[in-house]
Amino acid sequence: MNTLKIAIQKSGRLSEKSLELLRDCGIKFPDFKSKLKNTADNFPLEILFLRDDDIPKYVENGIVDIGIIGENEVKEQLRDVTLVRRLGFAKCRLSLAIPREQIYNGNGFFNAKKIATSYPNIVRSYFEDRGVKPEIVEISGSVEIAPSIGLADAVADLVSSGSTLMHNGLAEVEEILRSEAVIIANPALTEQTSSILDSFLFRIQAVMNSRENKYILLNAPNVAIPSITKLLPGMKSPTILPLAEAGWSSIHSVVKESAFWEIIDELKKLGAEGILVIRIEKMVF
Ligand code: PRT
Ligand code: ZN
Numbered sequence: 001m002n003t004l005k006i007a008i009q010k011s012g013r014l015s016e017k018s019l020e021l022l023r024d025c026g027i028k029f030p031d032f033k034s035k036l037k038n039t040a041d042n043f044p045l046e047i048l049f050l051r052d053d054d055i056p057k058y059v060e061n062g063i064v065d066i067g068i069i070g071e072n073e074v075k076e077q078l079r080d081v082t083l084v085r086r087l088g089f090a091k092c093r094l095s096l097a098i099p100r101e102q103i104y105n106g107n108g109f110f111n112a113k114k115i116a117t118s119y120p121n122i123v124r125s126y127f128e129d130r131g132v133k134p135e136i137v138e139i140s141g142s143v144e145i146a147p148s149i150g151l152a153d154a155v156a157d158l159v160s161s162g163s164t165l166m167h168n169g170l171a172e173v174e175e176i177l178r179s180e181a182v183i184i185a186n187p188a189l190t191e192q193t194s195s196i197l198d199s200f201l202f203r204i205q206a207v208m209n210s211r212e213n214k215y216i217l218l219n220a221p222n223v224a225i226p227s228i229t230k231l232l233p234g235m236k237s238p239t240i241l242p243l244a245e246a247g248w249s250s251i252h253s254v255v256k257e258s259a260f261w262e263i264i265d266e267l268k269k270l271g272a273e274g275i276l277v278i279r280i281e282k283m284v285f
Helices: 015-024 052-060 071-077 120-129 163-167 191-212 222-231 257-269
Strands: 004-009 037-039 045-050 066-070 082-086 092-099 114-117 135-138 154-159 170-179 181-185 213-221 239-242 248-256 273-279
Touching: 004 015, 004 052, 004 191, 015 045, 015 191, 045 052, 052 066, 052 071, 052 181, 066 071, 071 082, 071 120, 071 170, 071 181, 082 191, 114 120, 120 135, 120 170, 154 163, 154 170, 163 170, 181 191, 191 213, 191 257, 213 222, 213 257, 222 248, 222 257, 248 257, 257 273
Parallel strands: 004 045, 004 066, 114 135, 114 154
Antiparallel strands: 037 045, 066 181, 082 181, 092 154, 092 170, 213 248, 213 273, 239 248
């Protein structure tokens, strides 16, 4: 039988969220993570657990069909792979940082300076576009200590909270790239494999829709129904059910997580009461 082979980071910042995504897609595996390879019970999927750096290469040469990986790694490695979709987790940025006490005067600062990084290709192309010529020192880990041990004048490193830079006396001065976890695919999948990938992506879309939305129920006086319907259009239009108390209705709809607090204030002003907001498990439009 045909299966879709996926590579996932064995252990690291992408692992847990990648597995959670598979679980939320309803895909079940026996004896998770204790092996290098695993086959799903209820979906034609085989997982390989790999180091993240190796994933683009395995996808390119067809050992696996798809992989979950940081966009930063895809841009650095320049492999022949297709970016299929962004997944909204492991968000970070690749930034340039310099010792805090230095005065920064724009990208020209980096001319003839040594920059330590694990992303030489991305950094080189960033400076080529700006006509600046630094010296790039490639190192594979603990980039942030390079200036303090005299190995470099500056760093280009991944940043999420910014606390690593701060603890090492560095100040972030330019953002080179934004990144998040993505699915990459081999560009020459067979028709059968592509069709399994399509069903997998359909499930992912439903999971991601549900993460971005909440189910909302509230009671409101009937006079407020038209205004509340405008605020809560839902997937098609809200469900409105009469309450036992005359002149009142129960309204059910879906609300974007990002607009949630603003809408709640508006709803209260319109006389809504007993507002319940519930997590959605899956959502198919
Ligand atoms: O062992 P393996 O090779 O598989 O893993 P790895 O150690 O190479 O990678 P890992 O697990 O550290 O990161 C995997 C991916 O997570 C990266 O390629 C990014 O796409 C993404 N990601 C998201 C991050 C961060 N956030 C992040 N903050 N990767 C690394 N960091 C590091 C950064 O390098 C710096 O040392 O965290 C530190 C900065 O964090 P803050 O919060 O202090 O700013
Ligand atoms: Zn790695």
